[in-house]
Amino acid sequence: MRMSQAFLPTLREEPKEAEVASHLLLLRAGMIRKLAAGVYSILPLGKRVLRKIETIIREEMDRTGAHELYLPAVQPAELWEESGRWAKYGKELLRFQDRHEHWFCFGPTHEEVITDLVRREIRSYRDLPQCFYQIQVKFRDEVRPRFGLIRGREFIMKDAYSFDRDEAGAEESYRKMVRAYERSFTRMNLDFRVVQAEAGLIGGNFSHEFMALAATGEDLIIVCDHCGYSASQERAEVGKSETPASGGEKALERVATPGKKTVEEVCQFLGAEPRDLIKTLIVQVQGQPLAILIRGDLEFNPNKLKRHLRAEAVELADAETIERVTKAPVGFAGPVGISLKTLADHSIRGISRGVTGANAADFHLINVKIGRDFPDPEYGDFRLARGGDACSQCGKTMREIRGLELGHSFKLGVKYSQAMRATYLDPQGKETLIVMGCYGIGVTRAMAAVVEQHHDQDGIIFPISVAPYQVIVVPVELADSQVREKSEEIYEKLTEAGWEILYDDRAERAGAKFKDADLLGIPFRITVGKRNLANGRVEIKRRGEKAVQLEPTETVCARIQELISAARGTDPAGPGS
RNA sequence: CGGGGCGUAGCGCAGCCUGGUUAGCGCGCCUGCCUUGGGAGCAGGAGGUCGGCGGUUCAAAUCCGCCCGCCCCGACCA
Numbered sequence: 001m002r003m004s005q006a007f008l009p010t011l012r013e014e015p016k017e018a019e020v021a022s023h024l025l026l027l028r029a030g031m032i033r034k035l036a037a038g039v040y041s042i043l044p045l046g047k048r049v050l051r052k053i054e055t056i057i058r059e060e061m062d063r064t065g066a067h068e069l070y071l072p073a074v075q076p077a078e079l080w081e082e083s084g085r086w087a088k089y090g091k092e093l094l095r096f097q098d099r100h101e102h103w104f105c106f107g108p109t110h111e112e113v114i115t116d117l118v119r120r121e122i123r124s125y126r127d128l129p130q131c132f133y134q135i136q137v138k139f140r141d142e143v144r145p146r147f148g149l150i151r152g153r154e155f156i157m158k159d160a161y162s163f164d165r166d167e168a169g170a171e172e173s174y175r176k177m178v179r180a181y182e183r184s185f186t187r188m189n190l191d192f193r194v195v196q197a198e199a200g201l202i203g204g205n206f207s208h209e210f211m212a213l214a215a216t217g218e219d220l221i222i223v224c225d226h227c228g229y230s231a232s233q234e235r236a237e238v239g240k241s242e243t244p245a246s247g248g249e250k251a252l253e254r255v256a257t258p259g260k261k262t263v264e265e266v267c268q269f270l271g272a273e274p275r276d277l278i279k280t281l282i283v284q285v286q287g288q289p290l291a292i293l294i295r296g297d298l299e300f301n302p303n304k305l306k307r308h309l310r311a312e313a314v315e316l317a318d319a320e321t322i323e324r325v326t327k328a329p330v331g332f333a334g335p336v337g338i339s340l341k342t343l344a345d346h347s348i349r350g351i352s353r354g355v356t357g358a359n360a361a362d363f364h365l366i367n368v369k370i371g372r373d374f375p376d377p378e379y380g381d382f383r384l385a386r387g388g389d390a391c392s393q394c395g396k397t398m399r400e401i402r403g404l405e406l407g408h409s410f411k412l413g414v415k416y417s418q419a420m421r422a423t424y425l426d427p428q429g430k431e432t433l434i435v436m437g438c439y440g441i442g443v444t445r446a447m448a449a450v451v452e453q454h455h456d457q458d459g460i461i462f463p464i465s466v467a468p469y470q471v472i473v474v475p476v477e478l479a480d481s482q483v484r485e486k487s488e489e490i491y492e493k494l495t496e497a498g499w500e501i502l503y504d505d506r507a508e509r510a511g512a513k514f515k516d517a518d519l520l521g522i523p524f525r526i527t528v529g530k531r532n533l534a535n536g537r538v539e540i541k542r543r544g545e546k547a548v549q550l551e552p553t554e555t556v557c558a559r560i561q562e563l564i565s566a567a568r569g570t571d572p573a574g575p576g577s
Numbered sequence: 578c579g580g581g582g583c584g585u586a587g588c589g590c591a592g593c594c595u596g597g598u599u600a601g602c603g604c605g606c607c608u609g610c611c612u613u614g615g616g617a618g619c620a621g622g623a624g625g626u627c628g629g630c631g632g633u634u635c636a637a638a639u640c641c642g643c644c645c646g647c648c649c650c651g652a653c654c655a
Contacts, residue, residue: 012604012616013589017648037647085655092654109655143578143653151654218654410655438655477613511615518615529614539614 001469002491003504007044010516020216022451023148025460029520038145038153045520046447048468048500050156053446054135056187056465057158060180066131066160071113073137077103079112083419094141106139111416111438114161118434119422122163128424128434129169131177133160135443147216149448150404156443163434165424167413170435174206174411177439181210181407188446189463191453192406195221196231198303206411207235210441211403212449221403222385226396231385233400234303238381239390240346249352250367252336258362261331263296266364270355273297278354278368280333282317282325282340285309289317289325293335293344293377296355299384305343308380332357335374336365344377404449405442412436460521461544464567469502471560472522476510476529486538486553487528493557499564518543523567524560 009030017034018024026032031046042050058068077095080086085093086105094106107113114132122128138157145153162173178194185192190212197209209232211221222236223229231237260269267274277296282289283305294300302314319330325340326333334356335342348354354368370376381392387400414433416422423431447466454461464470471494475487491503502522504513510529517525527539527548537550540560551559 009587011588015588016583016590019649034647089655090653111655140654144649144651146649408655440655474614479613507613509613509615509617511613511617514615516616527614531614 001500001502003502004506006502008516008520009043010519018148020147020150020452021455022150022216022448025451025455025519025521026148026448029460032149034148038142038151040149040152040154040444042444045468049447049450049462049466050443052466052468053188053443053450054156054158057135057184057441057443060184060187061133061158061160063183064131064176064180066133066162068134069132070134070136071107071110071117073107073139074104075107075110075113077105079116079420080105083112083115083416085112092140092142094139108138108140109157109438109440110134110136110159111161111412111436112420115416115420115422115436118161118163119417119420122422122424122434125165125424125426125432129162129164129173131160131162131173133158133439147448149444150216150452151218152444155445158441158443160439162437162439163422164437165426165432165435167435170411170413170437171206174409174437177409177437178208181409181439181441184441185210185212185406185446187465188450189454189465190406190446190449193221193223193230193401193403195223195403196235197408198232198235206409206437208409209403209405210407210409212406212446212453213401214404214449214452215402216452217402217404219403219405221401222387222389222398223401224391224394224396224398227391227394229391229393229398233385234301236385236389236398237392238346238383238385239392239395240381249369249372252368252373253366254358254363255366256362257332257364260362260364261329266355267296270364270366272355272366276351276353276355278335278348278351278356280335280338280357282322282333284315284317284321285311286313289321289340291333291335291338291340291342292382293342293348294383295345295347295351298345298347300345300382301384304380304382308343308382326357326359328357328359328361332359332361332363334359334365334368335377336368337374342374342377343382344379345382346379347383349379404445404452406446406449407439407441409439410437412438455521456544458515459519462521462523464523464564467500467521467523469500469522470564471499471524471526472502472504472517472520473526473528474504474510474513474517476513476527478505478507480530482533483528483530486533490526490528490538490556494560497557497561499561524563526556526560 011028015027018027031043032040034040077086093108097103135158139154142153145151164170164173192210192212195209195211197207220233222231222233257269260266263274263277274297275295279294279296281292281300283292306314322330352369356365356368358365389398391398417434417436422434426432450466451460473487473491475483477483491501494501521543523543525541536553538553538556539548540551541548
C-alpha cells in the first residue's frame, strides 16, 4: 500500500480522552475513532489487524471441527422470555420496538438464538455433537464503558456454542475449546493465563477465564506460583491454614460504642485491630436472612456462599431486615444471642477474645469466645481471596496480579436446552436434553490487549502475526531518483511475492516518516537513503530494537523474507507446528 | 446511580475569575518557495452555531439557571 494513497490519519498529539496505552495508541495510529461513549469506528489499518486476529481465531476454531455461521444481531423478545433472561438481564440489554411495536433486543450474546436454531434442526443423537461459532458484533449497554476498545458497548466477539449428547461429550467439547483458545492467544503473542472462573449455579470446574496480563486490567487474578493454581478473585479458594487471631480468654463484656459502626471506627474506639473483630453480615438467601461471620480485616465473597448453599442469589440484607433480625441499627450485629442460621468463614476459628456487635444500638461485646458465648457455627470458605492468602491446593502463599479478560468458557449444561426444550432422540428413542457449552472471545478487546502488551514510548510494536503490514519501506529522500527507484523496486518486488508492504511515498521528511513508522508498529522497516545507497546498501530495522542492519540492495528482498519467516517461526502455534 | 473533571477550528490549548476591539496561540490542512537520516524554515491562505436552550445586561465565550455530551474514580459487569 502506498501511503500517499492510504487513509492513515495519525495524530501527533495525544487525544485527551485516552489514558491507557491501547486506547491512546489505537487513536494516534489512526486505527479507531470514537463515535459515542463505548462505540468506535474501526479504520482501515485497524481493520487489517482485526482481520488478522479473526483469521487466527477462525483457523483454530475450524481446527476443532466447529462450524462458522452468522446469527442475527437483532433478536425477538419472545426468545428471551423463554429463557427467562428478558426479565433477568437488566439495563445492559438494549431493548427496542419495531414499527409493529414488537419488542426486540440487540444481542449481547446468542444463546437464545443458537438454541432456537438447534432445537428446530437437530433431532437425532446422530446429529450430535456439534459446535457452531460466529464472529459478530455485540451490544451491551455497559454502565461505564471505558479504555477505548477494552470495554466498549458495541464490540466484536467470537462466540461458540457446543451441543453434546451427554456430560462426558460436553466436557470433551469444552477441553477442545480451551485448547483452541490457548493456541489462539499464543499465536497473537499475548501473555495470558487460564484461570478458574466463577461457574455459578452449574458449579464444577468448567468455567475458565483467559486473562491477558496487563497492569491496566480490570480484573484481579489470584495465582499460586508453587502449584500453578490460578483463579479469578471471585472464584479463588483460600486454604484453611489460619493462625488463631488471639490467645487466652477473658469474661465476655459489653461496652458502649456510641455511633461506632464500621470496622475502622470500632477498632479505633476500642484500640483493637481489625483482625480481632468478628464481622457479622446479614444476607438474604431466597428470602431467608442468614448471618455470616468473617474476620474484620477480610471481605466476604457472596459467590462462595452461593456455591456452598447451591442458591440462586445471595444478597446483602437491607437496613430494615437487619434491624428486624438484630433488633439494632446497621453496624451493631453480632453472633451472640442471635436467632439466625449462622455460617462462618474459617478465618474466625480460634478467636477467643473477639469483638462483635451486641445486637443493641451503640454497644459491642469484647472477649467473645466462639463455642462459649455462641454455638460453633457451620464453617466454610467465604472470604474474598487476596494476594498473601494461602493456596487451597498446596498451602503456599498466593499472589495477586491484574488481568484483562480476553475470553471466557462456560459449561452451560442443560440450562438453555431445558428452558427452551432443545432435545434429541437417543438410540432408544428417548427424548433427551442436549448438553451445551458456550465460549467467547472479545475480538476487539484482544486487539487492545495486543497493544497493551506490545508498545513503547514511540508507539505500537506489533507481533508479526497480527501486524497490519509486515514491512514498511521508507525512502528518505523521495526527490532523489535513485532512492525512489530502489524503494519502488523493493516495494513492488515484495508485494509481488505476496507480502504486505507499506510504502511511505509521501513527500514528508525522514523524521516524520520514522515517527509514523514507529507509531504504527510495523515489525520491519527498510530505509532507503542516498548515503547507504551509494555503497549499494539499504537498512533493515526491527521495530522495538535499536540495532540496524545494512543489507546489499541485491539481497534485501531475500533477506527480509527470511527475517519475516523467522519471526513467524517463533509463533509457537503458527503454521508448521 | 454517587463523587471529581472537561466541553472554544481536525488535534492540543489560552481567553472566562474582574462582561466591552474583528475570539487567540501551537500543531495539522491549502498555495508557493525552500528543504529532505528522527515530526525543518519563510510567505500567503482556508477553517469557529465558543456543547445546546433559556435568562440577566446597552453588551455574554465570559455572569445565572436548566439540559446534553465526554473522560476519570466508585458501585455494576452472562
